[in-house]
Each structure stands twice: as structure tokens, then as C-alpha cells.
Amino acid sequence: xxxxxxxxxxxxxxxxxxLPAAQAPAPALPVAEPLPAxxxxxxxxxxxxxxxxxxxxxxxxxxxxxxxxxEDVTAYAxxxxxxxxxxxxxxCRKVLAQYLxxxxxxxxxxxxxxxxxxxxxxxxxxxxxxxxxxGPWRGxxxxxxxxxxxxxxxxxxxxxxxxxxxxxxxxxx
Amino acid sequence: MSASFCVGIDLGTTHSALSWIAxxxxxGRGPNQAVLPIxxxxxxxxxxxRQLLPSFVYLPAEGEFPRDALALPWKGGGRGVVGEFxxxxxxxxxxxxVASAKxxxxxxxxxxxAKILPWQAPDDVAKVSPVEASAxxxxxLAQAWNRQFGKRAPLSEQQVVVTVPASFDAAAKxxxxxxxxxxxxxxxTLLEEPQAAxxxxxxxxxxxxxxxxxxxxxxxxxxxxxxxxxxxxVRVGEVGGELSLERLAVGDHILLxxxxxxxxxxxxxxxxxxxxxxxLDAWQLSALTQxxxxxxxxxxxxxxxxxAPVTVPGRGSSLIGGTLKGELTRAELxxxxxxxxxxxxxxxxxxxxxxxxGLAQVGLPYAQDAGITRHLAAFLARQAxxxxxxxxxxxxxxxxFNGGVFKAPALKARVLEVLxxxxxxxxxxxxxxxxxADLDLAVARGAASYGWVKGGHGIRIRGGTARSYYVGxxxxxxxxxxxxxxxxxxxxxxxxxxxxxxxxxxxxxxxLVVGEATRFRFFSSSTRRAxxxxxxVEDAERAADLEELVxxxxxxxxxxxxxxxxxxxxxxxxxxxxxxxxxxERGGEGRWKLELNVRERTP
Numbered sequence: 001x002x003x004x005x006x007x008x009x010x011x012x013x014x015x016x017x018x019l020p021a022a023q024a025p026a027p028a029l030p031v032a033e034p035l036p037a038x039x040x041x042x043x044x045x046x047x048x049x050x051x052x053x054x055x056x057x058x059x060x061x062x063x064x065x066x067x068x069x070x071e072d073v074t075a076y077a078x079x080x081x082x083x084x085x086x087x088x089x090x091x092c093r094k095v096l097a098q099y100l101x102x103x104x105x106x107x108x109x110x111x112x113x114x115x116x117x118x119x120x121x122x123x124x125x126x127x128x129x130x131x132x133x134x135g136p137w138r139g140x141x142x143x144x145x146x147x148x149x150x151x152x153x154x155x156x157x158x159x160x161x162x163x164x165x166x167x168x169x170x171x172x173x
Numbered sequence: 174m175s176a177s178f179c180v181g182i183d184l185g186t187t188h189s190a191l192s193w194i195a196x197x198x199x200x201g202r203g204p205n206q207a208v209l210p211i212x213x214x215x216x217x218x219x220x221x222x223r224q225l226l227p228s229f230v231y232l233p234a235e236g237e238f239p240r241d242a243l244a245l246p247w248k249g250g251g252r253g254v255v256g257e258f259x260x261x262x263x264x265x266x267x268x269x270x271v272a273s274a275k276x277x278x279x280x281x282x283x284x285x286x287a288k289i290l291p292w293q294a295p296d297d298v299a300k301v302s303p304v305e306a307s308a309x310x311x312x313x314l315a316q317a318w319n320r321q322f323g324k325r326a327p328l329s330e331q332q333v334v335v336t337v338p339a340s341f342d343a344a345a346k347x348x349x350x351x352x353x354x355x356x357x358x359x360x361x362t363l364l365e366e367p368q369a370a371x372x373x374x375x376x377x378x379x380x381x382x383x384x385x386x387x388x389x390x391x392x393x394x395x396x397x398x399x400x401x402x403x404x405x406x407v408r409v410g411e412v413g414g415e416l417s418l419e420r421l422a423v424g425d426h427i428l429l430x431x432x433x434x435x436x437x438x439x440x441x442x443x444x445x446x447x448x449x450x451x452x453l454d455a456w457q458l459s460a461l462t463q464x465x466x467x468x469x470x471x472x473x474x475x476x477x478x479x480x481a482p483v484t485v486p487g488r489g490s491s492l493i494g495g496t497l498k499g500e501l502t503r504a505e506l507x508x509x510x511x512x513x514x515x516x517x518x519x520x521x522x523x524x525x526x527x528x529x530x531g532l533a534q535v536g537l538p539y540a541q542d543a544g545i546t547r548h549l550a551a552f553l554a555r556q557a558x559x560x561x562x563x564x565x566x567x568x569x570x571x572x573x574f575n576g577g578v579f580k581a582p583a584l585k586a587r588v589l590e591v592l593x594x595x596x597x598x599x600x601x602x603x604x605x606x607x608x609x610a611d612l613d614l615a616v617a618r619g620a621a622s623y624g625w626v627k628g629g630h631g632i633r634i635r636g637g638t639a640r641s642y643y644v645g646x647x648x649x650x651x652x653x654x655x656x657x658x659x660x661x662x663x664x665x666x667x668x669x670x671x672x673x674x675x676x677x678x679x680x681x682x683x684x685l686v687v688g689e690a691t692r693f694r695f696f697s698s699s700t701r702r703a704x705x706x707x708x709x710v711e712d713a714e715r716a717a718d719l720e721e722l723v724x725x726x727x728x729x730x731x732x733x734x735x736x737x738x739x740x741x742x743x744x745x746x747x748x749x750x751x752x753x754x755x756x757x758e759r760g761g762e763g764r765w766k767l768e769l770n771v772r773e774r775t776p
Binding site for chain 1: 217221238244467482484485492494496
């Protein structure tokens with residue numbers, strides 16, 4: 001295999017097989033131009049979903065959430081699932097408390113009768129049941145909703161691969 | 174550039190914090206005092222700001238983490254990572270985690286400048302000395318400060334106050350100053366932690382503090398940190414119609430704190446797991462300790478609960494199958510924590526064992542008796558003798574609590590109950606608890622406040638040195654085979670020496686030999702307050718109230734080796750709070766400082 005084939009192969013692996021610029025010869029490039037710098041740059045860390053993956057990693061690290069969700073619960077007794085849920089609950093709750101402030105959208109107790117005005121904020125309220133007319137409406141509060149009034153997540157890491165939600169752990173004797 | 178801020182640093186055994194106040198502020202800060210958010214690595218690739226910096230250093234192996242994953246928002250810094258990740262990850266890799274560096278700093282049985290930490294780590298771990306480890310924590314704090322204020326007010330230019338336990342001896346204080354120097358902080362002032370807690374309380378109360386204390390009150394500060402317990406007595410007096418505060422006495426160093434309590438609970442629950450044939454590894458034990466801390470807080474905050482569940486997740490990805498279920502009962506909590514660490518006892522009780530048992534010591538000299546109230550009883554009784562009170566024990570009228578342990582009302586209540594019981598027996602009223610103490614951050618805040626007070630604002634606690642210091646003098650007598658002549662102790666620095674003062678020791682037959690190291694054995698006492706400079710204690714080694722420290726020594730270089738230079742001794746307490754013992758040439762100009770030899774263990 002020639003050097004250029006290998007380079008092309010490496011690039012195509014890097015960019016998931018789609019390498020339009022490299023597949024077609026680049027006639028505009030003068031022959032004397034030095035080759036792209038070697039060694040090849042490391043792949044850019046996942047950026048688009050970094051904060052979501054990072055949060056998932058946090059919930060796993062502190063509360064073992066991914067372990068819990070990935071496990072088949074049908075095989076276990078409720079008491080066992082409950083015990084594990086306690087561990088998950090404590091850890092994940094700690095993460096929520098640390099980085100988010102969650103308050104109900106509506107402070108009235110569930111079951112209370114609440115008024116929904118004309119021109120209500122449709123992202124804060126979801127109407128169910130007999131939704132007719134122009135309002136204002138009066139109905140029963142079934143769920144008070146949640147509003148994240150504070151979000152202080154740390155910046156997602158750039159020096160580690162956030163797609164690794166939890167590293168493999170190897171204990172040395 | 175001159176200092177614009179007074180910066181208080183609480184260099185704690187388990188956690189550190191930093192607070193500050195502008196030196197030109199005309200009023201105290203009241204209860205809302207500035208605390209620096211400290212950027213630190215909390216996981217590989219993640220840097221977060223927290224008010225507390227865990228005082229742990231982790232020394233990673235080559236390639237153990239992705240490149241730059243432990244990088245901080247600033248450049249430079251020594252080896253290892255400091256803070257939350259060092260604490261959390263270190264529990265899984267104990268041979269690379271330096272913990273309780275501060276307790277090692279005051280451990281007289283080891284060479285505190287030698288690279289001995291992590292204790293008993295394998296040879297391929299590049300170890301650090303207790304001084305270096307403390308310096309790393311201070312350096313981290315300095316960089317966190319400089320990141321925010323560095324351009325206009327770098328920390329090295331500010332008036333920095335670092336707190337130390339009231340029970341730290343001269344050597345441990347010197348080493349703390351040395352660690353500060355290594356961290357680039359040249360002119361650091363030291364302040365006793367219980368005093369810092371009082372300063373924080375005074376500032377938080379503002380002018381209102383006088384409503385809580387009156388002349389004649391004796392304030393007991395009970396400071397139980399993560400790793401150490403510390404007591405101090407402060408007397409409220411009256412000078413020219415104004416209330417004054419004087420620190421009367423400090424306790425001995427007790428290596429016993431909140432972390433021991435969580436461990437005790439974990440051990441108890443673990444016994445039941447063991448009985449069920451379930452063996453926990455180190456990782457699970459650490460998880461169990463945390464689970465017990467959570468259960469403890471649940472039980473202590475809600476009287477209605479009889480028990481709280483304790484679950485330890487399995488190590489592998491199979492969470493449900495691997496989770497161990499247990500519980501912590503209220504009876505267990507009460508017997509282990511409240512009765513175990515704060516037992517009801519008589520004021521005549523003493524802790525179960527002699528402290529610092531010398532050669533047998535491996536690792537840190539943890540307190541043998543976990544009963545903090547017994548240590549308190551011994552402290553009050555000892556100080557009553559020292560203060561020549563006829564009451565049998567020093568009788569506090571007010572109590573100030575410090576340390577996160579006392580977030581639990583039950584523990585405060587028990588201390589007050591025990592104290593009240595002792596006082597009731599002699600017909601004295603129950604002590605009152607001073608309100609409004611900030612248990613986690615008071616020490617850092619009080620340290621910052623102290624610098625401001627020194628600048629002429631507010632009230633200053635008087636006190637001076639909390640110990641008296643002595644040099645050993647060999648008694649001259651005829652040699653008797655098999656009999657070592659007793660060593661007398663000559664008082665060179667009396668109790669209560671104020672900062673910035675010095676004391677000349679009456680002339681003795683001392684001489685320095687040119688070209689040879691001259692050394693003196695060195696002793697101190699936290700109770701002998703009647704001794705004046707020049708007082709001779711007859712048999713130093715047998716005196717129960719004297720404690721031997723590391724020797725002090727100097728080497729006089731000169732042109733005439735072997736020549737004897739007669740000298741006088743002089744002791745001084747520097748403005749920074751360090752004790753210096755000097756040799757002054759008799760009838761000459763020569764001056765030499767005697768250095769504490771912290772490389773050697775105490776005999």
C-alpha cells in the first residue's frame with residue numbers, strides 16, 4: 001500500500017468514509033505545496049451533543065443512572081429494584097441540587113382550581129380535556145410542572161471524550 | 174504595590190477556604206462576607222468552582238488520565254492535583270492520595286521536610302513532604318485568587334492571614350510559614366482557628382455582640398473540624414468602660430473529627446454486612462461511608478425517623494443485582510455518635526490513654542479516646558489548675574461552636590447538656606450558646622476580619638503565645654554509672670508573650686563552639702503560666718506538664734574552629750506569630766537564630 005493510499009484510508013476512517021475533497025484530485029493545489037501536516041490531528045471531540053452527554057456522565061458518576069436504565073429489571077424482585085433505586089435517587093438528586101434550581105411552574109397545590117388567561121404562555125401551560133373556546137378558562141391543576149430557574153452546569157469537557165459516559169474500571173492487585 | 178485586601182485562609186485538615194475584606198473598609202462586612210469561589214478539578218476534563226477546596230493532593234501516574242484532563246484555568250503550579258477530584262478519586266487509589274497533610278505537619282515523630290507522603294506509598298510514586306503538600310494547597314488557593322484579582326491585587330502583595338490550630342506548637346507554626354513561602358506567600362500572619370471563629374462571630378454580629386457577652390463571661394470555643402478538635406477559652410473583661418477579650422487558654426492537639434464519626438458509622442453497618450457474608454472492597458467502603466453520612470443527616474434532621482436506609486451500589490455495571498441493602502438505626506446513631514463521641518461523663522474524667530506514645534507510633538497519632546467531652550473535661554480541669562482557680566475546673570458561661578459537625582443540633586445539645594451538668598454540680602448556671610455562628614466558613618472569614626481588626630477597626634482578642642517554652646540544660650553532677658543526669662528546663666519564653674515582643678534570658682553558662690552544631694533540647698507547656706523568663710524546672714523529663722518538642726540548633730561558622738563564644742539567649746515572638754530563639758554574643762555583636770530541627774523525631 002502506498003503512503004498516499006494509507007493517508008487516504010486514514011482520512012476516510014476519520015471522516016466516516018465520506019471524503020469528497022480527497023477522493024477527487026484537487027487540481028487547484030500546486031504540486032510543490034507541502035502535504036498536510038503529519039501526524040494527523042486527533043478527531044475533534046463530540047461538540048454537538050457534548051452538554052447532553054456530559055450531563056448523562058454526571059448522572060452516571062454520581063447516581064449510576066445509566067447502569068440502572070441499561071439493566072433488565074424484569075428478573076429482579078421489587079425489593080431489589082427499590083434498593084437500587086434508592087442509590088440512584090440519592091446520587092441523581094445530588095446532581096440536580098448542585099446544578100439546577102427546579103421550582104413548580106404553578107405554585108398552587110395539585111387538584112386546585114386554577115385560571116388560565118387569554119393569551120397564556122403555551123410553553124408554560126398544557127391544556128388537556130375539553131379544549132374549546134377562546135378562554136379565559138378555569139380547570140383543575142393536574143401537574144404543577146417544573147421550571148428550571150437556575151442552570152449552572154459546568155462547561156462540558158474538551159480534553160476528554162464525552163462519548164465515554166463512564167470509563168471502564170480496572171483494579172490493579 | 175501595597176496591600177488592598179486582607180485575605181483570610183482556612184488551611185484545614187480536610188477542607189480549605191478563602192475569604193477577604195478590603196483594608197480600607199470602614200465598617201465590618203456583617204453576616205454577608207466574601208468567600209472566594211475556588212476553581213478546581215472535579216472530574217477529568219471538568220473544572221468547577223466551589224466554596225471549599227478539599228485539602229487533598231493526588232499524584233497521578235504517567236498516562237493515568239487523558240492529556241490536559243486535569244488542567245486548570247491557570248498555568249503552572251506544582252505537581253499533583255488539589256481539590257475535589259483529588260479527594261474523590263484518591264479514595265480508590267490511596268497510594269497516590271496525600272490526605273491530612275496538616276496533621277503530618279504537626280507530627281513530631283517524622284521528618285516533616287522529607288518526602289514521606291502518601292504514607293507508605295510504593296517507591297515509584299513521586300512522594301512529597303508534609304510541607305510541600307501544604308504548600309500545594311496554598312498555591313492552588315493563591316492561583317484561584319490571582320485568576321480573579323491577580324492583575325490589580327496579586328495574593329503575594331496582600332495581607333494574608335493563615336489559620337492554624339490553637340494547639341500547634343512552634344515547630345508546626347514555623348513549617349506552616351515555610352509552606353506559605355514555598356507557595357510564594359512571603360509575609361503571612363498566623364492566627365489560631367478558635368480565635369478566628371470568634372472574630373467571624375464578632376463581625377457577623379456587628380455592634381450587637383455586646384448584647385450577648387458581658388464583663389466576667391468566659392467563652393468556650395468548641396471547634397470540631399473534619400480531622401481535629403480544638404478548644405479555647407476567651408475571657409471577657411472590661412478596660413476603661415469598654416469590653417475586652419482575652420484568650421486565656423488553648424487545648425492540646427486532638428486528632429479526632431467529623432470524618433472519624435462517619436467512619437465509625439460505616440464500620441458499624443459494615444459489621445452487619447460481614448455477618449451476612451458480604452465483603453466490601455475499599456471502593457464500596459468509601460461508598461458506604463458516604464451513604465452513612467447521608468443517613469446520619471436524615472436522622473439528625475428529623476426526629477420522627479427511627480431508621481434510615483443505607484445502600485451501597487455494586488461495583489460492576491449490574492446495579493440492581495449488586496446493591497447491598499442496610500440501614501442505620503437511631504439507636505445506633507445515638508450510641509455511636511452522640512454517646513460515642515460526646516459521652517456523658519464527669520468533669521473529673523480524663524481521656525482513656527496517654528497522648529503521643531512515642532516510639533510505638535506508626536502513621537498519624539490519632540486520639541486513642543474518641544470521647545470529645547472527656548477531652549473537654551480534661552482541658553477544663555487542667556486549665557483550672559493552670560489558672561489557679563479553686564473551682565476544680567474552668568467554668569465557661571458561654572459556648573461558641575465551630576465546624577460542620579455541629580450542623581447536627583443533637584450534638585450541640587449534648588455538649589451543652591454535659592457542660593450544664595458539670596456546672597450545675599457546683600451551683601453555676603448553664604452556659605448559653607452564642608447564636609449566628611457560620612460553621613463551615615467562619616474560620617476563613619474570621620481570619621480576613623482579623624487583618625482588618627489589626628488595622629485598627631473593631632475589637633482585638635489579646636492573648637499572646639498560648640504556651641511557655643523552655644530549653645533543656647543538663648544538670649551538672651558527678652557521673653554515676655547507669656544513671657542519666659536529669660535535664661532541667663530553663664524558661665526562655667513565658668506564657669502570653671505578645672507578637673512583636675522579646676524576652677532576654679538571665680545570663681547562663683552557655684557557649685557556642687565555632688564550627689560545630691550547638692543544640693538545645695526544647696520543651697513547651699500549655700499550662701505553666703506562672704513561669705517567668707529564667708525560671709528553672711528541675712526534672713524536665715518527668716514533669717507531666719512539659720512536652721518535649723524537636724531540638725533547636727545552630728552552627729556558628731568562623732575562622733577559629735573549636736573556639737568557645739559565650740552567649741546569652743533571647744526569645745522573640747515575631748509580628749507573624751512565629752517564635753524565634755536567638756543567641757546573642759556576650760559583650761559582642763554576634764547574633765544567631767536557633768532553628769527548630771524538624772528533620773528529627775522527638776526523643
